[in-house]
Amino acid sequence: MAENNKTIILDEENNTAQSGSVPVTEFLPDDNTPDSEYLLEVRNMKKYFPIKSSFFRRVIGNVKAVDGISFKIKRGTTMGLVGESGCGKSTAGRTLLRLQDITEGEVLFNGVDIFKLHKNELRKLRPKIQIIFQDPYSSLSPRLPVGEIIGEAVREHNIVPKDKYDEYISMIMRACGLQEYHKDRYPHEFSGGQRQRICIARALALNPDFIVCDEPVSALDVSIQAQIINLLKQLQKEFNLTYLFISHDLSVVEHISDTVGVMYLGNLVEYAETDKIFSNPLHPYTKALFSAIPVPDPDYKMERIVLEGSIPSPANPPAGCKFHTRCKECHMICKYAVPAYKEIEPGHFCACHLYNTQEENDMYEQEIKETIKNEEENLKKAKKIKKAEEAAKLDSIDNG
Amino acid sequence: MSKNKKKNYLSGSDSHKISKENRIITKYLEKLRNDSKRDPSQYITSMRDENNIVELDNVCTYFFTDIGVVRAVDGVSFDIPKCSTVGVVGESGCGKSVTSLSIMQLLQRPTGQVVGGEIRLSNEDGTAYNIVNTPTSVMQEIRGNKISMIFQEPMTSLNPVFRIGAQINEVLELHHSEMTKEQIHDRTMEMLEMVGIANAEGVYNMYPHELSGGMRQRVMIAIALACDPKLIIADEPTTALDVTIQAQILDLLRNLKDKINSSIMLITHDLGVIAEMADYVVVMYAGRVVEKGTAHDIFHNPCHPYTIGLMKSKPVVGKQVDELYNIPGNVPNPVNMPDYCYFRDRCDLCDHERCSGKYPSEIRISDTHVVSCHLFADKGEVVGRSQIIPNSQLLEDRVEYNKNRKKKMAESVNANGQTDKTGAREDK
Numbered sequence: 001m002a003e004n005n006k007t008i009i010l011d012e013e014n015n016t017a018q019s020g021s022v023p024v025t026e027f028l029p030d031d032n033t034p035d036s037e038y039l040l041e042v043r044n045m046k047k048y049f050p051i052k053s054s055f056f057r058r059v060i061g062n063v064k065a066v067d068g069i070s071f072k073i074k075r076g077t078t079m080g081l082v083g084e085s086g087c088g089k090s091t092a093g094r095t096l097l098r099l100q101d102i103t104e105g106e107v108l109f110n111g112v113d114i115f116k117l118h119k120n121e122l123r124k125l126r127p128k129i130q131i132i133f134q135d136p137y138s139s140l141s142p143r144l145p146v147g148e149i150i151g152e153a154v155r156e157h158n159i160v161p162k163d164k165y166d167e168y169i170s171m172i173m174r175a176c177g178l179q180e181y182h183k184d185r186y187p188h189e190f191s192g193g194q195r196q197r198i199c200i201a202r203a204l205a206l207n208p209d210f211i212v213c214d215e216p217v218s219a220l221d222v223s224i225q226a227q228i229i230n231l232l233k234q235l236q237k238e239f240n241l242t243y244l245f246i247s248h249d250l251s252v253v254e255h256i257s258d259t260v261g262v263m264y265l266g267n268l269v270e271y272a273e274t275d276k277i278f279s280n281p282l283h284p285y286t287k288a289l290f291s292a293i294p295v296p297d298p299d300y301k302m303e304r305i306v307l308e309g310s311i312p313s314p315a316n317p318p319a320g321c322k323f324h325t326r327c328k329e330c331h332m333i334c335k336y337a338v339p340a341y342k343e344i345e346p347g348h349f350c351a352c353h354l355y356n357t358q359e360e361n362d363m364y365e366q367e368i369k370e371t372i373k374n375e376e377e378n379l380k381k382a383k384k385i386k387k388a389e390e391a392a393k394l395d396s397i398d399n400g
Numbered sequence: 401m402s403k404n405k406k407k408n409y410l411s412g413s414d415s416h417k418i419s420k421e422n423r424i425i426t427k428y429l430e431k432l433r434n435d436s437k438r439d440p441s442q443y444i445t446s447m448r449d450e451n452n453i454v455e456l457d458n459v460c461t462y463f464f465t466d467i468g469v470v471r472a473v474d475g476v477s478f479d480i481p482k483c484s485t486v487g488v489v490g491e492s493g494c495g496k497s498v499t500s501l502s503i504m505q506l507l508q509r510p511t512g513q514v515v516g517g518e519i520r521l522s523n524e525d526g527t528a529y530n531i532v533n534t535p536t537s538v539m540q541e542i543r544g545n546k547i548s549m550i551f552q553e554p555m556t557s558l559n560p561v562f563r564i565g566a567q568i569n570e571v572l573e574l575h576h577s578e579m580t581k582e583q584i585h586d587r588t589m590e591m592l593e594m595v596g597i598a599n600a601e602g603v604y605n606m607y608p609h610e611l612s613g614g615m616r617q618r619v620m621i622a623i624a625l626a627c628d629p630k631l632i633i634a635d636e637p638t639t640a641l642d643v644t645i646q647a648q649i650l651d652l653l654r655n656l657k658d659k660i661n662s663s664i665m666l667i668t669h670d671l672g673v674i675a676e677m678a679d680y681v682v683v684m685y686a687g688r689v690v691e692k693g694t695a696h697d698i699f700h701n702p703c704h705p706y707t708i709g710l711m712k713s714k715p716v717v718g719k720q721v722d723e724l725y726n727i728p729g730n731v732p733n734p735v736n737m738p739d740y741c742y743f744r745d746r747c748d749l750c751d752h753e754r755c756s757g758k759y760p761s762e763i764r765i766s767d768t769h770v771v772s773c774h775l776f777a778d779k780g781e782v783v784g785r786s787q788i789i790p791n792s793q794l795l796e797d798r799v800e801y802n803k804n805r806k807k808k809m810a811e812s813v814n815a816n817g818q819t820d821k822t823g824a825r826e827d828k
Contacts, residue, residue: 084642191730221491222669226713226724233723248642251672255715255724278717292647293717294672298695306651307644310612 036110039210039242040073040096045105047088047095051315063315065091067266068105070341073210073259078236078243080257080274082250082289084311088266089246090134093212096244097129098122109210127157127206134215136195140187146173147183150201159207169205175238176201177231193224197231204235210242217252229256250293254278262286265322266314268341272348282350284327321353329354333361336368415466421791422464426510428798433509436537443533447522453630453663454480454503454547459517459532460789461495461502464510468735472498474687475517475787478680480631485657485664487678487695489671489710493731495687496667500633503665504549505531505539516789521546522630545575548624552636554616558608564619565604568592571626591622594659596652614645621652625660632657633665638673650677671714675699680768683707686731686742689762693769703771705747737788741774749775761785 048062065088073079081089094100096107098114107114109129117125133139140149151169154160160168170180176197187195196216203211213232217225233256235241247253253260254274261271262285270283281287288305307326312318318325324334333353340360341351356364410418432438448455461473473495480486488496501507502514503521519531521542529542551557559567568588572579579587592600595618608616617637624632634653638646654677657664666677674681674695681698683691683706691704702708712725729746732738741747744755754774762772765780 084644222671222710223491223713223727226715226726229715230723230726250643251715251717254717255721289643290717292643294646294650294670294676296671296675296699296711296714296716298675298678298699300675304647304651306647310614310645 037074038072039075039110040244041106041108042072042096043070043106043108044068045070045092045095045107046103047091047100048103061315064266064317065314066095067314067317069261069263069266069268070105071261071268071271073242073244075242076236076240077258078245078256080253080260081244081246081263082248082253082260083263084289085248086311086314087263088314089263090214092263093131093214093244093246097131097212099131127153127159128209129212130203130206130208130210131212131214132196132199132203132216135219136192136199137219139199140195142187145184145186146178146190146198149187149198150205153202154205157206159205172201172205175235176204177227191224192220193227196220196224196228200228200231200235204239207239208241210244212244212246214246215248216245218247218249225252232256250290262289265311265317267322267351268349269323269352270348270350272345276345276348280348282344282348282355283323283352284329284354285323288328321351333364333368336371337364410467418468419466421795422466422469422511425791425794425798426464426513428794428801429513429515430510432533432801433536436535438533438535443530443535443538444527445518445520445530446526447520447528449479450522450526451481452479453482453522454665455518455520456499456503457518457520458784458787459499459502459514459519461498461507461512461514462789463508463512465735469791470734471737471788472512472687472734473502474737475785476684476687476689477517477784478682478689478692480663480665481680483657483661483663484679485666485677486680486682487666487668487674488682488684489669489674490684491669491710491731493734494684496684497635498687499684500549500635500665500667503531503631503633504543504547505534505536506543506549515794541575544571544629545627546629547631547633548627548629550617550620550624550632550634550637553640554613554620555608555640557620558616560608562607563604564592564606564608564611568619568623568626571623575627587626588622591626592619594625594656595619595622596648597622613641614648617641617645617649618652621649621656625656628660629662631663631665633667635667636669637666639668639670646673653677671711683710686737687734688742688759689770689772690743691769691771691773693766697766697769701769703765703769703776704743704773705749705775706743709746709748751775759785 045066046064046068047066048064050059051061051063052058053060067088069092071079081092083089095102096114098107102115109125114122114125144152147169150172151165154168155165169183173180173182178194178197178201187198190198199216216232217228220228229252232243236243243256245253245256257274259272260274260277261268262277262283263269264285270277270281270286277286278290281290288307291303291305305328309326312322312325320336321327321334321339324330327334331353337353339351339353341349344350344355353364456479457477458475459473459477460471460475463470463472476495476499478486488499490496498507498512503519507513514532517532520528521531522528529538531539531542534542565588568591569584572584572587576584589600589604592603597603597615597618603611603615603619608619611619637653638649641649650673653664664677666674668674678695681693681695682689683698683704685706691698691702691707698707702711706727709725709727713727715721715724727746732742732745738744739758741755741760744750747755751774754777757774760772760774760777762770762783762785763776763780764770764783765776770783
């Protein structure tokens with residue numbers, strides 16, 4: 001089945017290659033290139049939402065939802081993305097599928113920048129990148145029967161020939177644990193777990209390589225959660241899928257992911273393999289996050305790091321390290337200098353001043369000294385100006 | 401297809417019949433509930449055990465809908481001891497929220513009704529209220545004062561058009577009419593500081609939309625604690641919150657419980673939260689308690705197959721498993737509950753001979769640990785059996801109630817020496 005599909009797609013693309021401006025073969029998967037180990041690469045992705053003034057609709061600021069994140073995902077693996085709500089993990093997931101425009105940076109899918117593709121070529125790429133949304137109650141059209149929900153895009157993209165269409169939809173539905181006679185039913189006739197299966201089937205029907213799962217299980221019950229996670233894992237093995245799994249439930253992320261990235265206020269603060277990050281978290285935020293997971297064992301007593309306060313506004317993030325307002329191990333440096341996101345152990349990235357080398361520390365210290373000096377000078381200047389103004393005022397009063 | 405139709409299809413006349421019968425029953429139950437001049441002897445009882453704050457005894461809460469009677473809570477009994485936390489776990493739709501609403505008498509009436517059993521709430525003077533029979537007028541004094549509730553969604557449960565201060569003051573004004581305005585203001589400020597809001601004076605004058613989710617939940621807790629309640633019902637207090645904020649709120653609840661000497665009934669589907677907070681655990685499935693005991697009993701020695709399944713289906717950090725266990729099948733249709741064990745069709749350990757019999761009775765396997773499963777039939781003594789209250793019984797009750805009322809009416813009429821006709825007409 002899969003082979004058939006591939007040949008069809010190739011035919012399609014050859015047809016359009018003559019009319020398109022960029023040769024389409026450029027973004028076709030080429031298994032011989034050394035970079036093919038990684039399916040997706042994100043380079044310094046930024047996504048700002050402008051804040052507009054109420055009167056002239058001028059842009060007066062930016063909500064920095066995603067503020068420069070970079071990572072790579074290997075073929076056939078799962079990357080988990082965790083963080084508090086409002087830290088930009090959903091925005092990151094949507095942006096890298098080009099569901100919204102990017103402010104800065106690159107997203108390379110199979111070595112091709114998604115954001116530089118022409119409309120027609122993007123359309124060809126769409127089936128390869130799919131998304132499963134969080135809420136299965138609002139992401140399915142209530143007016144379409146299930147067969148149509150799953151099949152609409154299949155027809156649109158000519159994934160299979162017309163005479164095999166019905167058979168193909170049935171096969172996809174069976175793979176996702178749905179019955180064939182569900183085809184003519186409407187979404188409201190299904191429970192939450194079944195609806196999420198429909199969403200998964202809809203994504204899977206297009207024969208994708210990469211699926212963004214945006215909190216696919218957080219609206220579901222515990223036992224149904226387990227069914228959906230098992231289904232996702234099984235499908236990954238069967239179809240060699242690559243996932244970006246966005247969730248705030250750390251235990252689920254640990255179970256399903258191969259690598260984990262932790263986000264805080266639009267930045268990736270730590271990234272490593274799942275075993276490494278859970279056994280040896282480096283960043284203070286990651287440590288606090290992991291210690292907050294409730295463990296289902298009444299005798300288990302853990303030293304919990306309770307974070308004070310809540311996440312700052314992304315429209316006006318704190319200077320220096322964004323986490324320093326809530327950090328227990330905050331130093332002088334953290335308030336002024338932004339920590340670099342660097343590899344501390346092989347494969348373990350972290351952005352924190354605690355892991356700076358001596359040289360780096362010295363460098364930062366000098367910078368800080370300068371900035372403090374500048375600030376002080378500025379303050380002095382401001383004071384002088386104020387004094388002069390006051391004197392001028394007094395003079396004018398006296399003269400008057 | 402045709403088979404399915406036969407099973408679930410309701411003809412117009414059937415539905416009409418059901419709704420007619422429902423109206424008769426709910427009308428009678430509403431009459432009971434609204435009778436403000438009810439004799440106190442009917443709802444004042446005494447506690448079984450002095451150390452409990454609330455005792456639930458075979459509570460049945462039914463919803464009389466047009467497709468049939470939904471038995472949402474069906475013979476639930478457990479105790480809430482003084483100064484302790486009782487956790488109630490179960491999947492959505494298992495009746496855990498309805499249980500808490502029954503205690504508060506906040507059910508969607510007239511469709512939802514507590515039709516049987518006893519909910520006893522201890523009073524300071526040694527007596528107890530039976531909440532099932534307490535009329536609404538008395539209930540209004542208890543609600544918010546002796547029992548209070550923290551709801552799941554702090555955004556929807558705070559009124560967006562009133563300031564935070566006014567919303568906390570309201571509770572105190574209602575229940576403590578003897579307090580002056582200054583006293584109420586001071587008390588409100590004290591409550592805000594107690595729940596860990598640093599800028600209490602500022603928050604007092606804010607509107608709910610100016611606060612974050614965690615802060616809003618703190619305000620909800622402040623409202624719930626304002627009158628020093630004996631029991632706080634927390635209905636999924638942390639489900640809508642982040643992990644780090646959840647940790648803050650749980651910490652706060654735990655500290656406050658010791659500070660003000662009250663009990664907490666914690667409703668959640670997160671086993672991790674239960675393990676951390678609860679002293680006693682009640683596991684519910686399809687409107688019935690399948691297992692109850694201390695947290696130690698439930699987590700170290702889970703006995704009911706449903707409890708075991710629930711534990712295995714949640715991934716735990718630090719425990720590697722290839723595939724998560726999932727409980728096969730679905731919860732049975734709440735309108736047509738089977739006669740046999742509700743979990744039989746989903747159970748791995750099911751033994752068809754025994755499990756096809758009646759719904760298993762509750763079996764005490766240790767001093768604190770009670771399971772209702774046929775597998776443990778020989779391993780302990782039988783404590784009780786929850787039973788369905790059929791509609792026919794409610795209808796009979798109603799006839800008897802009307803008879804008694806007629807009799808009373810006649811007696812009073814005879815005593816007053818008035819004509820018989822007026823009393824009889826009223827009844828019709």
